[in-house]
Amino acid sequence: MVTRGTTRLLLRNGGEAALDLTVEPWAQTQQIPPKQTWAVVTHSPAADGSWSGTLRGDEPFLVDHRPASVTVWANGDCFHLSDRDGNLVDSADWHRPVQGSDS
Ligand SMILES: [Zn+2]
Numbered sequence: 341m342v343t344r345g346t347t348r349l350l351l352r353n354g355g356e357a358a359l360d361l362t363v364e365p366w367a368q369t370q371q372i373p374p375k376q377t378w379a380v381v382t383h384s385p386a387a388d389g390s391w392s393g394t395l396r397g398d399e400p401f402l403v404d405h406r407p408a409s410v411t412v413w414a415n416g417d418c419f420h421l422s423d424r425d426g427n428l429v430d431s432a433d434w435h436r437p438v439q440g441s442d443s
Pocket residue numbers: 382383418419420433
Protein backbone atom coordinates (compact mmCIF):
# COMPACT_ATOMS: atom_id res chain seq x y z
CA MET A 341 0.00 0.00 0.00
CA VAL A 342 1.32 3.40 -0.90
CA THR A 343 1.01 6.12 1.70
CA ARG A 344 1.44 9.68 0.67
CA GLY A 345 3.97 11.62 2.66
CA THR A 346 3.21 14.09 5.39
CA THR A 347 5.94 16.35 6.69
CA ARG A 348 5.93 18.79 9.58
CA LEU A 349 8.33 21.67 10.05
CA LEU A 350 8.46 23.26 13.50
CA LEU A 351 9.20 26.98 13.71
CA ARG A 352 9.98 28.54 17.06
CA ASN A 353 9.87 32.28 17.60
CA GLY A 354 12.46 32.74 20.32
CA GLY A 355 12.37 36.51 20.04
CA GLU A 356 10.57 39.21 21.97
CA ALA A 357 8.40 40.34 19.07
CA ALA A 358 6.01 38.65 16.69
CA LEU A 359 7.68 37.03 13.70
CA ASP A 360 6.23 37.30 10.21
CA LEU A 361 5.82 33.88 8.65
CA THR A 362 5.06 33.66 4.96
CA VAL A 363 4.24 30.33 3.35
CA GLU A 364 4.95 30.10 -0.35
CA PRO A 365 3.83 29.62 -3.07
CA TRP A 366 0.56 30.69 -1.44
CA ALA A 367 1.99 33.99 -0.16
CA GLN A 368 0.04 33.54 3.06
CA THR A 369 1.45 35.62 5.90
CA GLN A 370 0.75 35.07 9.59
CA GLN A 371 2.49 36.29 12.73
CA ILE A 372 3.99 33.83 15.17
CA PRO A 373 3.66 35.35 18.64
CA PRO A 374 6.79 35.55 20.81
CA LYS A 375 7.84 32.34 22.53
CA GLN A 376 5.47 30.21 20.47
CA THR A 377 6.21 27.24 18.27
CA TRP A 378 4.16 26.54 15.18
CA ALA A 379 4.18 23.69 12.72
CA VAL A 380 3.88 23.95 8.97
CA VAL A 381 2.42 20.70 7.67
CA THR A 382 2.37 19.69 4.04
CA HIS A 383 1.38 16.57 2.14
CA SER A 384 3.21 15.14 -0.80
CA PRO A 385 1.37 15.38 -4.08
CA ALA A 386 3.11 12.27 -5.42
CA ALA A 387 1.76 8.76 -5.00
CA ASP A 388 5.19 7.59 -3.87
CA GLY A 389 5.46 10.36 -1.29
CA SER A 390 8.27 12.24 -3.00
CA TRP A 391 8.59 16.02 -3.12
CA SER A 392 9.16 18.39 -5.96
CA GLY A 393 11.79 20.38 -4.07
CA THR A 394 12.57 24.07 -4.26
CA LEU A 395 16.23 24.23 -5.20
CA ARG A 396 16.62 20.55 -5.93
CA GLY A 397 14.42 17.49 -6.03
CA ASP A 398 12.86 15.64 -3.14
CA GLU A 399 13.02 18.40 -0.55
CA PRO A 400 9.74 19.05 1.28
CA PHE A 401 10.69 22.51 2.58
CA LEU A 402 12.96 25.47 2.00
CA VAL A 403 13.28 28.03 4.80
CA ASP A 404 14.36 31.53 3.84
CA HIS A 405 15.25 33.63 6.87
CA ARG A 406 15.49 37.40 7.05
CA PRO A 407 16.08 39.58 10.11
CA ALA A 408 12.41 40.00 11.05
CA SER A 409 10.66 37.40 8.95
CA VAL A 410 10.86 33.87 7.72
CA THR A 411 9.55 32.41 4.50
CA VAL A 412 8.79 28.71 4.18
CA TRP A 413 8.41 27.12 0.78
CA ALA A 414 6.25 24.03 1.16
CA ASN A 415 6.50 21.62 -1.73
CA GLY A 416 3.37 19.61 -1.05
CA ASP A 417 -0.04 20.09 -2.60
CA CYS A 418 -1.41 21.87 0.46
CA PHE A 419 -0.28 23.29 3.75
CA HIS A 420 -1.71 23.61 7.23
CA LEU A 421 -0.56 25.76 10.14
CA SER A 422 -0.86 24.42 13.64
CA ASP A 423 0.56 25.18 17.03
CA ARG A 424 2.89 22.80 18.79
CA ASP A 425 -0.03 20.80 20.18
CA GLY A 426 -1.49 20.27 16.74
CA ASN A 427 -4.33 22.76 17.02
CA LEU A 428 -4.88 24.51 13.72
CA VAL A 429 -3.82 28.14 13.80
CA ASP A 430 -5.83 28.84 10.68
CA SER A 431 -8.66 26.56 9.69
CA ALA A 432 -8.05 27.08 6.00
CA ASP A 433 -6.75 24.15 3.98
CA TRP A 434 -4.53 25.76 1.42
CA HIS A 435 -4.19 23.84 -1.77
CA ARG A 436 -1.50 24.43 -4.30
CA PRO A 437 -2.50 27.02 -6.86
CA VAL A 438 -2.81 25.74 -10.38
CA GLN A 439 0.51 26.28 -12.08
CA GLY A 440 0.04 28.23 -15.27
CA SER A 441 2.35 27.78 -18.21
CA ASP A 442 5.36 30.03 -18.04
CA SER A 443 4.83 33.29 -19.83
ZN1 LIG B 1 -3.49 18.78 3.39
